[in-house]
Amino acid sequence: MMAGAGGGNDFQWCFSQVKGAVDEDVAEADIISTVEFNYSGELLATGDKGGRVVIFQREQESKNRLLSRGEYNVYSTFQSHEPEFDYLKSLEIEEKINKIRWLPQQNAAHFLLSANDKTIKLWKISERDKRADGYNLKDEDGRLRDPFRITTLRVPVLMPMDLMVEASPRRIFANAHTYHINSISVNSDYETYLSADDLRINLWHLEITDRSFNIVDIKPANMEELTEVITAAECHPHQCNVFVYSSSKGTIRLCDMRAAALCDRHSKFFEEPEDPSSRSFFSEIISSISDVKFSHSGRYMMTRDYLSVKVWDLNMENRPVETYQVHEYLRSKLCSLYENDCIFDKFECCWNGSDSAIMTGSYNNFFRMFDRNTRRDITLEASRENSKPRAILKPRKVCTGGKRKKDEISVDSLDFNKKILHTAWHPKENVIAVAATNNLYIFQDKMN
Amino acid sequence: MSGEVEASTVEQQEMQDTVVSPEKTEEAKLKARYPHLGAKPGGSDLLRKRLQKGQKYFDSGDYNMAKAKMKNKQLPAAAAEKTEITGDHIPTPQDLPQRKQSLVASKLAV
Numbered sequence: 001m002m003a004g005a006g007g008g009n010d011f012q013w014c015f016s017q018v019k020g021a022v023d024e025d026v027a028e029a030d031i032i033s034t035v036e037f038n039y040s041g042e043l044l045a046t047g048d049k050g051g052r053v054v055i056f057q058r059e060q061e062s063k064n065r066l067l068s069r070g071e072y073n074v075y076s077t078f079q080s081h082e083p084e085f086d087y088l089k090s091l092e093i094e095e096k097i098n099k100i101r102w103l104p105q106q107n108a109a110h111f112l113l114s115a116n117d118k119t120i121k122l123w124k125i126s127e128r129d130k131r132a133d134g135y136n137l138k139d140e141d142g143r144l145r146d147p148f149r150i151t152t153l154r155v156p157v158l159m160p161m162d163l164m165v166e167a168s169p170r171r172i173f174a175n176a177h178t179y180h181i182n183s184i185s186v187n188s189d190y191e192t193y194l195s196a197d198d199l200r201i202n203l204w205h206l207e208i209t210d211r212s213f214n215i216v217d218i219k220p221a222n223m224e225e226l227t228e229v230i231t232a233a234e235c236h237p238h239q240c241n242v243f244v245y246s247s248s249k250g251t252i253r254l255c256d257m258r259a260a261a262l263c264d265r266h267s268k269f270f271e272e273p274e275d276p277s278s279r280s281f282f283s284e285i286i287s288s289i290s291d292v293k294f295s296h297s298g299r300y301m302m303t304r305d306y307l308s309v310k311v312w313d314l315n316m317e318n319r320p321v322e323t324y325q326v327h328e329y330l331r332s333k334l335c336s337l338y339e340n341d342c343i344f345d346k347f348e349c350c351w352n353g354s355d356s357a358i359m360t361g362s363y364n365n366f367f368r369m370f371d372r373n374t375r376r377d378i379t380l381e382a383s384r385e386n387s388k389p390r391a392i393l394k395p396r397k398v399c400t401g402g403k404r405k406k407d408e409i410s411v412d413s414l415d416f417n418k419k420i421l422h423t424a425w426h427p428k429e430n431v432i433a434v435a436a437t438n439n440l441y442i443f444q445d446k447m448n
Numbered sequence: 449m450s451g452e453v454e455a456s457t458v459e460q461q462e463m464q465d466t467v468v469s470p471e472k473t474e475e476a477k478l479k480a481r482y483p484h485l486g487a488k489p490g491g492s493d494l495l496r497k498r499l500q501k502g503q504k505y506f507d508s509g510d511y512n513m514a515k516a517k518m519k520n521k522q523l524p525a526a527a528a529e530k531t532e533i534t535g536d537h538i539p540t541p542q543d544l545p546q547r548k549q550s551l552v553a554s555k556l557a558v
Contacts, residue, residue, distance in 0.1 A: 332473070
């Protein structure tokens with residue numbers, strides 16, 4: 001699973017592709033804000049700050065290309081959300097896509113949900129490779145014919161045409177969130193989905209847009225008493241009555257929708273006990289969970305806070321079963337990270353298909369992977385300097401002490417503007433997508 | 449004699465604290481730079497700021513106060529400071545940053 005220095009499971013990551021502009025000057029709209037593979041891994045969707053969605057499709061593996069897996073090429077792109085201004089509340093609504101979640105494929109078309117701060121949209125992406133030829137009521141140019149001039153009837157014939165991929169909005173789920181949507185999650189019943197904002201979680205039916213059920217509401221009667229907000233939420237992968245949500249205080253609540261209509265009371269409460277003597281001004285901020293993801297098995301869940309990733313066994317609430325340090329060397333830089341707001345960066349995390357490894361991003365375009373079985377970890381970099389086809393990625397190391405070895409980088413040289421917040425792992429294979437600001441990198445394992 | 453011993457034990461304790469907790473050292477640094485920083489760690493101020501993201505103007509009272517300010521100072525038009533949240537320039541529908549719609553295709557789709 002990890003790029004090893006030798007022995008046993010020798011596994012290495014290679015560069016496959018990079019998408020996006022090379023210019024130094026990055027337009028805000030081009031910053032990628034979400035990345036998601038679909039259930040089969042055939043499609044890879046990205047959303048950006050400009051409200052646009054780009055979907056890549058993996059090309060069929062041809063017999064000629066034995067050395068690499070299929071490449072991802074642009075399949076469809078569309079403007080999902082546009083900027084809005086709510087005049088009543090004097091609120092600017094960004095078009096930035098916060099999350100994309102695919103629906104499982106049920107017919108030839110593909111469906112995905114995309115959400116900005118206030119509105120969720122269901123998009124249908126379908127292929128058209130035939131067109132009808134020989135209409136009776138209109139001629140070749142599309143001009144309408146005079147029906148009284150028609151003397152014969154013909155049956156239109158379907159002719160092949162160049163493949164056209166169309167994206168159309170099928171449902172718009174709006175006006176249900178006063179605060180900013182941070183998560184959407186499709187339920188395993190494939191009929192419902194949840195959307196979560198800072199203080200509330202709503203349950204929707206995919207077919208119904210004029211109604212949604214509020215299932216969690218943590219808004220206090222007096223806003224002065226506000227102590228925590230919802231940071232992420234996800235449906236259980238198999239149990240359609242179970243979902244979890246994380247908070248800014250580093251806690252996770254698991255709720256059962258069979259227990260009550262309003263799930264304000266949790267079924268399980270996950271929190272790691274904290275040593276009160278080590279508490280500082282930063283403790284709560286860095287404990288805030290930025291992402292929560294169930295394992296594919298449904299037995300574990302993973303949470304990402306500012307400095308670490310934790311794996312929890314759903315059967316054990318009082319502490320995580322595994323803790324992985326992402327960039328512990330930042331603990332002695334918290335003051336400047338608070339001043340430049342980096343301490344509020346929301347990193348995501350993901351599992352590989354077999355739940356044996358986890359991945360998350362860091363700064364300087366570094367991203368980290370942890371093998372849960374061997375307990376080995378690796379730091380890799382998404383960089384154009386290492387972008388020759390099938391080039392093997394070299395492990396990177398951050399030097400914390402005095403003596404910096406060759407090839408190491410010191411903490412003070414890290415570029416905190418190069419953040420990897422969004423990563424995705426193919427559901428079945430060792431192919432990963434890493435969003436580095438405005439560029440999308442695709443890496444895969446070395447095929448021998 | 450005893451005074452010196454006491455002083456050195458205090459120093460030792462401080463050194464231990466620094467060695468034991470880089471976080472506390474960072475906290476001390478922050479408090480030194482911003483002495484008025486809220487007593488509540490993390491706290492509602494940050495949360496409220498998060499909830500208010502995107503808020504442009506507070507209410508008509510804000511508008512009127514800004515108008516009064518403008519009359520006295522004769523500041524330039526709103527165009528200059530589109531990032532100001534409240535009260536520093538007169539909000540009118542025309543001045544609201546008309547967000548240019550992203551009709552440009554994404555560069556990932558090239």
